[in-house]
Amino acid sequence: MKTIICMITIGLLLLLPAGICFSQQGGQPQAKGLDEQVQEIKSDVLAIAAELDQLEEKLLFPSHTQCALFISLAPAETFRLDAVDISLDERPVAAHIYSFKELEALQKGGVQRIFTGNISSGEHRLQVLFRGQGESGSQVERRQDFMVSKGIGPAFYELVLSQQGLTLKDR
């Protein structure tokens, strides 16, 4: 019977997640207390982060001048995006080189906010250049200019990239 109990313990140690193993090693009360405190401080810091985000937005990007640019990949797009450069009214405002994780996140449907800034109401020239690699290993480089019209409220633009080119959506 002792052997059986030993076997079960081994089996459970192998297959069960953290909590079970903890309780079998005698360090439970202290470890649990610490874990709970870590969870609490995470919660507190998240609350600070949320308030700081609001403060930052209010202070740096007031709604009447705010302009945000987002990057997404067209659905089922397989080309490897390497880098994006963006200029607004001939002034470079954003440049990004993509890591594997970032590219994967875009391919899964994530959207990257590549730029947040302030622009005045009226017409603005947006220039986008992106580089990457096609499935066959060929270099992909696309450049396109857009005219965007900023109203009195905040402006959100989504740049949808695909191997064929890019599309601008006023959101």
Add this chain to the structure above:
Amino acid sequence: MDRIVIILIAVLFIAAPARAAATAAPEKLEDLYLGEVLYYAFQEDWFEAIARLDGELAQYHHLDEPQLDTLYPHIGLAEFAVGDFELAYRMHQRAGRAINAVINGNVSDPVRNEALYRLARIYFQKSQPVNAQQALDRIRGEVPQRLQADLAFLRAQVAMVNGRFDVAVELLNRLQNEKGLQGFAGYNLGIALLGTGNEQAAWQQLDQTGQLQSSERLALAMRDKTNLVLGEKLLAEGNRAVAKDVLDRVRLTGPFSDRALLSSGWADAGQEHFEAALIPWSILAKRDVTDSAVQEALLAVPYAYGKLGVYSRAALLYGHALEVFSTEIDRLSASISSIRNGYFLDALTRPELQQDADWLVRLRALPEAPETFYLVDLMASNDFQEGLRNYLDLHQLRLRLDSWTTDLAAFEQLIDTRRRYYEPLLPAIDARFRQLDSLMRVRLDQRLQIEKRLQSLLVAPRPELLMTAAERTNKDRLNQLTRQLKEAAQPLPAAMLERINRLQGVLDWTIQTDFDQRLTATYTRLETLNNDVAALQQQYAAFVRVRQAATQSYQGYQQTILSQRNRIVAARERVDKLLARQGHQLEEQAVKELQQRLARLEEFRIKARFAMADSYDRAALEQGQEGAGQ
């Protein structure tokens, strides 16, 4: 390098790895900010994902008409994702609350059941199997297809922990052909059968799992594990021949091969087959010396040679073992000092290591860092992994808090600059604005009067009101002439009177006949004026907004910044305390592990020393006997 790969597999396999979140992007994304949240979540940057999603949801829940918000079509996904991400960030308490909110909300069966499954997993992970069972019992109706096998496996695991082995057997029997659970289901079924007391069926099941055919790495590792457990059990029962066969099924490159080789050698040695025992032990003795099985093999090989009567070889090998043990004891002592001096924790938090899949290998290469190969088993254990993740999370929190402190200082500087720029400018601007404002109000009033007058002309036409300035002057002049002539002492010449009357008539005729045209023209001009007024009002509103923004750009932040700074300072203090406690706990675990290995090696060294002396004596005796014989 093989050893490194094996260790890494072992770490991945034995430790409960952080479960990836299940939230997927919607087919048609309406809300860009939710897309941004997913962008971070897909990179497993849980803090950023949760912080952003919390912000989005808070904003959404404060809206008067949430149905007009772009998050509205995705609100179910967003509510679910919070719990999912919190779970991945190991915030089980909050995740539990968030998932409960979804369960109690108005959601479809598949969504509720998925939430219940996750809640059950949380309870199970937090050693609350009874609560886990209760959550599982609430699952009713349709379950998403992709979850069905995992759910059944979780039910079986919970049942086993709650001592309901018969239920687990039934569930696991149905999961035997489940591809994703290859090996796991079979092994657990064996353990569950043991729990029901059906030993024979249990050993048969484990034997069957030990012969599993698969190309999956995890399934193969599970097969090895099963064979090792079964082989060691048979060995302990004295069934050495069968044990040997079972142990030899373990792959030579798998994470359990070291222990299997050692036990395989003991199975041979137990049958007095010392030459056969030398085969696995000799293979093992050439492997990485930090492994405890390898260290034991360093003693086992000369032991077998001794049993075979080759004492000189045995003496030499004991000498080699002695040398190796001494070196390793020195390394272990140095490693303990390294941990005590804080190098272990320093090494763990190096950013380059956290980006690297082979971080464990890199860690040992760092100067002053402890020999981490001795810590593989510990590092693979769940409690160490949990502690390590908490430590790394706390470290990240501290970096964030530091960075925010700098941000707040920058904000204050920015506000100060704005104040110094705007404050001298604004009084003059305001004074000029007030002047223009009053002028504008007068003009707008005038325009309103004109509009009213035109409206009344439509009902009661009064052409004289649309006379031109010249016509009005002429009419006044004619009236004046008539008055003068009437008041003159001498009677008027008839021709002159007639002339005046004719001119008066012409004037009236023009005014009367042009009335409609004039009215239309006036309306048209008023329309043009309306456009100008609209542009003016727009400019006015823009100015008011900008003026307001100018004040708002530097006023009203002081209290917020102060309160944020206090919160950051308080949080920083708590993080520091927790970091120290968590770090100390990790260090203690590591030191304890190394001390155990050190004690074992010291014991081995003593054994090797005595055995070497004994072997030399026997070899000398043998040589003496041989010499005497000759």
